[in-house]
Amino acid sequence: MERKILAIFAHPDDESFGPSGTLAHYARNGVRVRLLTATRGEAGKNALSNTDEPLGKIRERELLKAAKILGLEKVDFMGYKDKTLQNLEPHPPIEKILHYIEMFKPQILITYGPTGISRHPDHITVHKWVTQVFRMSEYPKKLYYYTLPKELLLARHPDLVDGDGEITTVIDVSSYKNVKKSxxxxxxxxxxxxxxxxxxxxxxxxxxxxxxxxxxxxKLDYRIDGIEDDLFCGIESGNKTPIGKLL
Ligand SMILES: [Zn+2]
Structure with missing residues (x-):
């Protein structure tokens, strides 16, 4: 079985600030890892003062450079306008993501949880789209929300008592700290x-x-008992041997 992960986020940098250690880890271990990004982040602040180049162009280039460092196979842009996602009619973007998944056929989807980490409305909108798409397609077997330990999330947003749900999966990315930083x-x-x-x-x-x-x-006959240490836990390989630890 060819192992594939699709991460779906709203802006260039969400992947690097977020689960970049995990993405790099799998990419370096033979997994095909792709990123689908909803916008080019053109409405953000630009810390570069010495350029007239549109920010969306700059951020696209920055993302492609980061993706190369992480070992991602491909980055695709949905082409939506930054900071407008919650105003969109959800059907077209959901169809777009669905179509992408039907072509790539990843076993694993990664996106934000309901908090969007930062509560950015674009993050929360992408979270909703991807959660809905997961149920519409037969291909992805597991849907993951990238999150932070609850105390960190609550330190940032004390009213988010439910956070993103209970953490089920912890990936050791200690060997990828330099990759993540780069x-x-x-x-x-x-x-x-x-x-x-x-x-x-x-x-x-x-x-x-x-x-x-x-x-x-x-969508697996699968029950977590403890904490997973591999996103592919419970997903069978071609010879029916579970990859990772089936807890
Ligand atoms: Zn973002």
């Missing part, structure tokens, strides 16, 4: 966000050793 630093037009979130200079908020996920939905 991918994050590709998004140099977003330097203010990088400094706010990661503090590379001060070292108080270092790159995390682990990345956290909620298995939000699946």
């Amino acid at each position: 991918a994050i630093l590709c998004h140099i037009s977003q330097r203010y966000s990088i400094e706010r979130i990661f503090d590379f200079a001060g070292g108080e908020r270092p790159i995390p050793e682990k990345e956290y996920f909620v298995l939000a939905d699946h």
Whole structure:
């Protein structure tokens, strides 16, 4: 079985700030990993003062550079306008994602949980689209929400008591800290966000050793008992041997 992961996010940098250690880990272990990004992030702040180039162009290039570092097979853009996703009629983007999935046939989908981590309306909208698409297509077997440990999420947003749900899956990305950092630093037009979130200079908020996920939905005869350490747990290979640990 050819293992495939599709990550779907709203903006260039969401993949690098988010589950980039996990994406790099799987890409380096023979999994075909693709990224579908809804916008080019053109409505963000631009930390580069010495250019007239449109921000969307800059951010597209930054994302492609980060994707190369992470080992992603392909990046595709849905082409929607930044900061407008919640105003769109959901049917066309859902159809677009569905079509993409039917072509690529990934076993694993990754997106945000209901909090969107930052509560950005674009993130929450993509979360809703992908959650709906998962149920419409037979191909993806597991749907993961990338999230943070609840105390971190609540520290940022104290009213988010339910967070993104209980963490089911923890991926050790300690070997990918440099890769993650390099991918994050590709998004140099977003330097203010990088400094706010990661503090590379001060070292108080270092790159995390682990990345956290909620298995939000699946189509397997499968029950989690404990914490998964592999997104492919419970998905059978061609010879019917489960990949990873079936808990
Ligand atoms: Zn974003």
